[in-house]
Structures are given as structure tokens and as C-alpha cells.
Amino acid sequence: MTEPHQNYLWWQEGIIYQIYPRSFQDSNGDGIGDIPGISTRLDYVQSLGVTTIWLSPIFPSPMADFGYDISDYQDVSPLFGSLADFDVLLTEVHSRGMKLILDLVPNHTSSQHPWFLESRSSRDNPKRDWYIWQDGRPDGSPPNNWLSVFGGSGWEWDEPTQQYYYHGFLKEQPDLNWRNPVVQEAMFTAIRFWLDKGVDGFRVDVIWHLIKDNQLRDNPVNPDYEPHMATYDQLVPVYSTDQPEVHDLIRQMRQLVDTYEERLLIGEIYLPVQQLMAYYGVDGNEVHLPFNFQLLLLPWEAPQIATAIAEYERALPVNGWPNWVLGNHDRPRIASRVGTEQARVAALLLLTLRGTPTLYYGDEIGMRDVAIPFDEVQDPQGLNMPEKNLSRDPERTPMQWNSQPNAGFTEGKPWLRLARDFARQNVDQQQADPYSMLALYKRLIDLRQQEPSLKAGDYLPVYSDAQLIAYIRHIKNAPRFLIVLNLSHHPAYFTLTDHALKGIVEVATLPEWEGSFISETISLGGDEGILVRLTT
Ligand code: NOJ
Numbered sequence: 001m002t003e004p005h006q007n008y009l010w011w012q013e014g015i016i017y018q019i020y021p022r023s024f025q026d027s028n029g030d031g032i033g034d035i036p037g038i039s040t041r042l043d044y045v046q047s048l049g050v051t052t053i054w055l056s057p058i059f060p061s062p063m064a065d066f067g068y069d070i071s072d073y074q075d076v077s078p079l080f081g082s083l084a085d086f087d088v089l090l091t092e093v094h095s096r097g098m099k100l101i102l103d104l105v106p107n108h109t110s111s112q113h114p115w116f117l118e119s120r121s122s123r124d125n126p127k128r129d130w131y132i133w134q135d136g137r138p139d140g141s142p143p144n145n146w147l148s149v150f151g152g153s154g155w156e157w158d159e160p161t162q163q164y165y166y167h168g169f170l171k172e173q174p175d176l177n178w179r180n181p182v183v184q185e186a187m188f189t190a191i192r193f194w195l196d197k198g199v200d201g202f203r204v205d206v207i208w209h210l211i212k213d214n215q216l217r218d219n220p221v222n223p224d225y226e227p228h229m230a231t232y233d234q235l236v237p238v239y240s241t242d243q244p245e246v247h248d249l250i251r252q253m254r255q256l257v258d259t260y261e262e263r264l265l266i267g268e269i270y271l272p273v274q275q276l277m278a279y280y281g282v283d284g285n286e287v288h289l290p291f292n293f294q295l296l297l298l299p300w301e302a303p304q305i306a307t308a309i310a311e312y313e314r315a316l317p318v319n320g321w322p323n324w325v326l327g328n329h330d331r332p333r334i335a336s337r338v339g340t341e342q343a344r345v346a347a348l349l350l351l352t353l354r355g356t357p358t359l360y361y362g363d364e365i366g367m368r369d370v371a372i373p374f375d376e377v378q379d380p381q382g383l384n385m386p387e388k389n390l391s392r393d394p395e396r397t398p399m400q401w402n403s404q405p406n407a408g409f410t411e412g413k414p415w416l417r418l419a420r421d422f423a424r425q426n427v428d429q430q431q432a433d434p435y436s437m438l439a440l441y442k443r444l445i446d447l448r449q450q451e452p453s454l455k456a457g458d459y460l461p462v463y464s465d466a467q468l469i470a471y472i473r474h475i476k477n478a479p480r481f482l483i484v485l486n487l488s489h490h491p492a493y494f495t496l497t498d499h500a501l502k503g504i505v506e507v508a509t510l511p512e513w514e515g516s517f518i519s520e521t522i523s524l525g526g527d528e529g530i531l532v533r534l535t536t
Contacts, residue, residue, distance in 0.1 A: 010052075011201070014099070042098075064172035070109055073190035132212065146237075206268055221236075222234055230385060251285050333369050333395045334346050348485060354458070400422040467490065468486055481531055495522075
């Protein structure tokens with residue numbers, strides 16, 4: 001069994017809170033959230049008990065993909081403020097004992113980045129080889145069949161220089177050629193710039209896309225494609241992503257990060273568990289945390305979730321630290337996906353599993369996806385494939401702070417409309433309500449941070465069936481906890497086969513449970529979950 005006095009690193013003990021800067025807090029009335037706005041909300045973030053803030057991109061950008069198209073890696077977009085504003089934020093975060101990590105987007109730049117402007121200026125420009133340029137096939141068609149994640153071909157024809165360039169996302173986001181060592185060095189310079197400033201690490205965007213097959217072979221057809229899926233899913237991206245050479249690059253990145261004290265590298269990786277594990281590296285020499293997105297992707301059914309947890313735990317390499325993500329800016333919000341009541345169960349699950357939890361701003365107050373009328377859609381993924389309902393705007397709407405106009409987010413016109421019911425669903429209102437989602441999150445976070453078993457203890461599955469998941473978290477010489485979750489909307493019954501187990505409910509989705517004595521059979525209503533402090 002795990003020993004309690006083992007030393008854990010800050011990111012192992014911590015809880016990550018993702019802020020989407022456009023939507024957190026506007027300070028200058030332009031309707032777009034900014035860095036000074038975030039600084040004014042740090043008391044709130046700290047009051048949640050989370051320990052680490054991850055900021056989605058804040059760098060200069062034409063905003064074709066809302067900051068994931070960067071035109072300068074070593075500055076801050078004027079929309080979000082200045083480098084000086086950033087320094088203030090970083091100091092404020094650190095003075096509160098919290099950490100700040102940034103989004104690093106090394107796979108592609110903006111098509112307006114000076115590197116790309118030079119690269120496309122002529123075939124013999126010294127930066128030509130910084131991007132992936134290729135002749136067309138003899139009939140003039142693109143070099144291969146690779147598709148863009150955002151729809152259509154991944155290749156864009158450049159008339160003046162008579163070649164195609166590759167873009168895994170928008171044509172405004174040309175992919176860098178990471179086989180070129182000069183490119184690697186340029187990105188490493190940007191990494192150093194922020195680490196020198198004192199940022200605590202990076203979440204690395206689409207890290208598994210970084211390097212492509214050097215023969216640019218066609219991707220095979222996906223036999224499981226269905227018409228409702230994104231067009232990108234018509235092929236299996238075996239040659240355009242997850243190439244063996246990517247691991248060499250990540251090792252280099254990690255070596256660089258390791259020259260600074262205790263910095264964190266997280267990889268954004270959407271891959272099946274076995275492939276995901278490779279990104280921890282041999283002896284942990286790649287990313288510290290390859291994001292584990294299973295809770296975002298799996299159907300919300302007890303058998304699937306229980307199996308996924310078990311498989312993930314089993315697949316982890318020795319010393320590989322687990323992590324769990326419940327929401328992000330690319331996926332429908334948890335409260336919309338599973339319902340507001342069940343989202344409370346999801347919170348209990350996220351904050352009692354073994355491994356670093358990542359939560360997405362607003363989920364702690366149960367924010368739901370907001371329907372954005374067609375003529376207000378902003379997300380390129382939504383605009384490019386209108387018939388597929390893939391816009392990510394609904395999960396990116398402004399934070400609901402209070403019942404003032406625009407929920408206290410801005411004094412101007414918000415860049416995306418707010419939820420209609422924000423006057424009833426907001427931070428202020430939930431802070432005053434001991435039964436709120438916010439109150440539940442705070443209690444769970446607080447307990448997790450206090451109890452060694454919850455923070456770092458082993459995960460012991462106890463039971464699962466069509467409705468329920470039950471597990472114990474325990475560490476040597478510390479109180480143990482039993483967690484029983486009903487992932488269905490109907491009553492469910494759980495009998496402790498180990499009759500020696502007894503305890504008191506400490507936190508529950510339905511607070512009326514709290515303080516109840518537990519032994520033998522537990523009758524849980526639909527959408528209920530309990531966390532029991534075991535007394536025997
Ligand atoms: C993943 C990011 O999370 C997403 O928002 C973005 O559109 C793509 N990478 C492209 O950078």
C-alpha cells in the first residue's frame with residue numbers, strides 16, 4: 001500500500017482549473033475577457049481550493065481559431081492586455097501560493113506569423129523548410145489524402161509559389177516542419193522565454209500531431225465512419241499523427257523544461273489508452289501528464305466508466321501519475337452532457353479518483369452549453385461544418401458571476417451571448433446557497449486537499465453494475481474513504497459484501513445524506529453519490 005509520507009510534487013497534489021481567457025472576466029468593456037480581468041477574479045479562484053490555473057492561449061493572434069493561431073510566441077495579444085499585465089497576474093497567482101501554466105501551441109503557427117510570411121514568400125526563402133510544402137500530384141491535386149480536423153483537405157494551394165502547404169487545422173494554421181532542427185530551436189526559445197518569466201509549465205496543444213510521416217503516405221479509410229461524425233473521421237490518421245519520432249521531440253522538450261525547477265508538461269493527446277501511455281516516456285522522460293480524456297469521451301454509463309478506470313489504472317507505467325479531465329473548451333459541458341443532477345455525481349467522481357483532476361471554468365457552478373443562434377456562431381469548426389452541430393461556442397460562453405447585466409462579465413457587448421438564466425445561475429447566488437453545485441465542489445476540493453487517502457491514496461475498486469460504481473481510496477495510516485456513485489437516474493442498491501465496513505457519510509450530492517451512518521445496504525436515489533469516511 002502507498003506510504004503517506006512520500007513526497008508528492010505540486011502538480012500531483014494539485015487541482016488544475018482551466019480558464020478560457022476570452023470568457024472569464026472583461027476589464028475594459030470590449031466584451032472580451034482579458035488578463036487584468038482574470039487578476040481581479042483570483043480571490044474567487046483561490047477560494048475554490050484549486051491550486052493551478054491553466055490559461056488557454058493569450059498570445060498575439062489573428063484569432064482565426066481564437067488564439068490557437070499564434071503570430072508571436074513571446075508576447076501577449078493586446079486584446080488580452082500586455083506583458084506587464086501578465087507579469088502582474090503571474091505575481092498575484094504566485095503570491096497566493098498557486099501555479100500558472102500556459103498553453104503552448106507548437107504544432108502550427110498563424111498564417112500571419114512572420115515565419116510563415118517569409119516561408120511562403122518564395123521557394124528559396126531560408127524559412128521555406130520551416131513548414132510542410134509539397135508539390136501537387138501530376139494531375140494537380142493535393143499531395144495526399146490528409147484531411148483537416150476542421151473540415152476539407154489538409155492541403156492549401158499557394159498560387160504564387162505553386163506548391164501546397166499542410167495544415168492539420170485551419171488553412172490559417174499552417175503546420176510547422178518539426179523535422180527541421182531550426183524550427184525546434186525557435187520553439188525552444190519561446191519555451192525558455194516563459195519559463196524564465198517564472199511560469200510553472202505548459203499544456204502542449206495537439207502534441208501527438210507534431211511530426212508527420214516523412215513519406216507523407218495516404219491515411220487509410222476509417223471503416224467505422226458514420227455520417228454524423230466530423231469529415232476528418234473519414235480517415236484514420238495513422239500517418240499524420242502519433243508518429244514514432246514524436247517521442248524524440250517530446251524528450252527534448254522535457255529535457256529543456258527539466259533544466260528549470262519543478263515545471264510541468266501536460267500533453268493534449270486524444271488517443272486510446274495504450275497509445276496514450278507511451279507519452280509518459282521511458283522512465284517518465286516525456287510529458288508528466290498526458291491528458292486523460294476518457295470522462296469527456298465515454299458514454300456516461302457505469303459499466304463503461306468502471307471498466308475505463310480499471311484499464312487506465314492497469315495501463316499506467318510504474319511511477320506514471322494519473323490524471324482526469326471533466327471538461328474543456330473543445331467539448332460539450334458536463335452538465336449538458338449528463339444533466340445538472342448527474343453533474344454532481346461527476347464532480348464527486350472527478351475529485352475522488354486517483355490522479356490530478358482538471359476542471360473547466362464554470363463547471364463548478366454547473367454552467368450548461370448555451371445555444372448560439374446560427375448568425376452568431378464564431379467557432380470555425382462550427383462555421384465550416386454547419387450541418388454537423390460541432391460548434392464549440394456553446395461551451396465557451398462568459399462566466400456567470402452575478403445577476404448584474406451580462407452576469408458581471410462585461411460592461412460591453414459580450415463576444416458570445418450568455419445563458420438566459422444567468423440571473424439565477426451564477427457565482428453570487430451559489431455562494432449564498434449551501435446546497436449549490438459550487439458548495440459541493442468546494443467541500444470536495446477541501447476534503448481532497450486535507451485527506452492523504454483522497455489526495456494520493458490507492459484506488460481499490462469495490463463494486464460496479466449497470467448503475468453503480470463503488471471504490472475505496474486508502475493510504476497507510478490514514479482514514480479510508482468509500483465512494484458510491486449512482487450514474488443512473490433511478491434508485492440503486494449497494495450491499496457491502498465486506499460486513500466489516502462501516503462509516504459516516506461526509507460529502508454527498510444530496511447534502512441531507514451527510515452525517516448518516518452506513519453499514520450493509522445503501523439505498524441511493526437516482527443521481528446520488530456519497531463519500532463515506534470509513535470507521536472500520
Ligand atoms: C486543440 C485545442 O484545444 C483546440 O481548441 C484548437 O482548435 C486545436 N487544438 C488547434 O490548435
